[in-house]
Amino acid sequence: MIAESGHYALVLALGLALIQSIVPIIGARWRDAALMNVARSTALAQLLFVAASFAALVTLHVTSDFSVANVYENSHSLKPLLYKITGVWGNHEGSMLLWVSILALFGGLVAAFGNNLPLSLRAHVLAVQAWVASAFYLFILITSNPFLRIANPPIEGRDLNPVLQDIGLAVHPPMLYLGYVGFSISFSFAVAALLEGKIDAAWARWVRPWTLMAWIFLTLGIAMGSYWAYYELGWGGWWFWDPVENASLMPWLAGTALLHSALVMEKRNALKVWTVLLSILTFSLSLLGTFLVRSGVLTSVHAFATDPTRGVFILLILFVFIGGSLSLYAWRAPTLKQGGLFAPISREGALVLNNLLLTTACATVFIGTLYPLALEVLTGEKISVGAPFFNFTFAPLFVPLLLAVPFGPLLAWKRGDLLGAAQRLMVAGIVALVAIAVVFAWTYGGATLAPLAIGLAAFVIMGALCDLAERIALFRIPLSLSLRRARGLPRATWGTAFAHAGLGVALIGIVCETTWNSEYIGSMKPDDVARVAGYELRLDGLNPRQGPNFREMVAQFTVTRDGEKVSVMTPSKRNFTTRGASTTEAALLTRGASQLYISLGDASADGTIAVRIYHKPLVLMIWWGPVLMAFGGLLSLSDRRLRVGAPKPAKAAARALQAAE
């Protein structure tokens, strides 16, 4: 009964989406307010029905109803409750349902909070949103219905892929989807602007918070996914340039560019046409990511399913939306008026440079990801484009970008003073040089590029602090006055500083981890001692243990440093009986920002076990960086200037206070 109701709710949502696709557009043509207002109610009703459908699937999973194929294939009655819930989106059908639920959520948010939008703009935005939604409802209902029943229900399910039985699955996909799908709002706004043929700074003021919100989630989602891969896969790697990872990185790069170009548009009313194009491209790349992951065209850990009908269907969606929106852009963009002149050296100029480098970097990732696919389709030859390709193309493009980051906020709008900015960045430059010298002397004879990269990171971080110091006139006026100024600074300024500093922090982590990572690989028997980076790890013994739906072999290591006991680490190897699959649970020991990492290999008959031990210096900074960036984004989002609409500051602030309580 629950499965059927869930299915039915989804069909109703499709019906509502179809109405929402057409009626508001007609209303806008006829200037009929009643028809345009249909969009609002249908968007909210759609959210209600999709939410009901999603809740139905969650209920089926929680109650282990194995008469439903999706539950049978991905669940097990003995699975812990958390994984029963997260298992809902740990498979193709469920994750697509999560995708549309989030799409409906964003549509509902625009409908609910868009009261101060011009009526026809809101109608258009929600209609475009409904086009996307209809396509994906159809996709789910035709090719990947999660509510299919099995004629002869089995007693027990086949369990979830063991690699996915982790807390990471609870956080990573929803975050990532909130990011991916969040960009649909800026897409809908862009297409709506093209349809209406008018675009202004108010439009950018609307688009920027939504983009920012999506960007925050995507940043956190990618960082979370990277950390998950790091501890779960047992290889100690945190980024593999795997097509699936690239699929999430591309919208992030384009979205970051969009965030910055929307700023120019909002403040200076320039770069309009470009901002619209970026909005379209960013969501197109999100769709492409969905296609890459969901169609199974890739050989990758994430591709659970290989079913050509799905691939073709998503490819069709991809063509219609990307092709359609780009054609619309080519047709209508010339009618949008350009405005706001600026000199090449100015804040706008710096943001253009940022956009140029980010989109080019995005393009290299795009080529590296799709070239093997294209070559295979065209010539049948199979190649793999691995990490070296991206290191040689992506990294050189990011170096000038990072060098330019501290200059941007210090340049004035319209016409900037590069020399003045350089003078104000003197402190940052000196700190960077000192950092290079110190690291170089410390690791003398080691890598030559690493100290330079650390210097660059120091420059980015100090540059962000210099900008803040400059704005509050630190050390030039009494400290109390500076503090008062600091409190008065717009939150967006703080946000910028945090986000930019986050880049530097992540870079330090990346450089340290890749350059000074030390490892030990060997087979150990009880009482053997391994030495890694000044730590001594003694294998105390191996003990079998029984978990809820797996058996595991736990190895216990005592970690000592200079004869003093530091801690005990217990990596394990789990065997999931239902699928006959095993996973490696790595043990992590955090010391400051550095980590010790142990993962186990196979045990052999003579009582030894293969062991891999890493010492990863400052590795945690890789993820602290993105968290800082997201925090910066959050600060910026809470800035009054950006609060959605915010026509009456006092009232809006009061409302936000109430909401916070």
Next chain:
Amino acid sequence: MTRKQRRLTLIGCALAVLAIAAGLVLNALRDSIVFFSTPSMVAEKHLGPGKRFRLGGLVEQGSLKRGDNLAVTFTVGDGGATLPVAYKGILPDLFREGQGVIAEGALDAGGVFRADTVLAKHDETYMPKDVADALKKQGHWKDDYGKKPNNMPSASAAPTQGAMR
């Protein structure tokens, strides 16, 4: 600066960045891509020692031998030809005899494939796509490779586990 000069500066910058990026991409595509081969293709093409490639196929039954200090050797076959592989390190969780595998490395002078990476990026029901395609092409594809494992008898679940629900 006139409006035209400004625009030209902008376009010039954009072109410069794009040209640099194109150069980097072309250069990297020449040097850092790796081709995929099966043992039969290796035999046909006479790949020389030292050239890096990805080897895909099935791990032959009974060929896995473990040596000292994590050295392992096994044979990869595709039904037509076989190739001995040597690897040092920990094999992935999903590595099994009779299952698909992808190894990256190069042939040595003795015709042994020295792998520095062994991937088994697939679960029990899923072959690496490259391997499956290559096997299908050579007519060695057995449908049961892709089949899902038999349903486990649920009655065997221990009562102690049941109590933990």
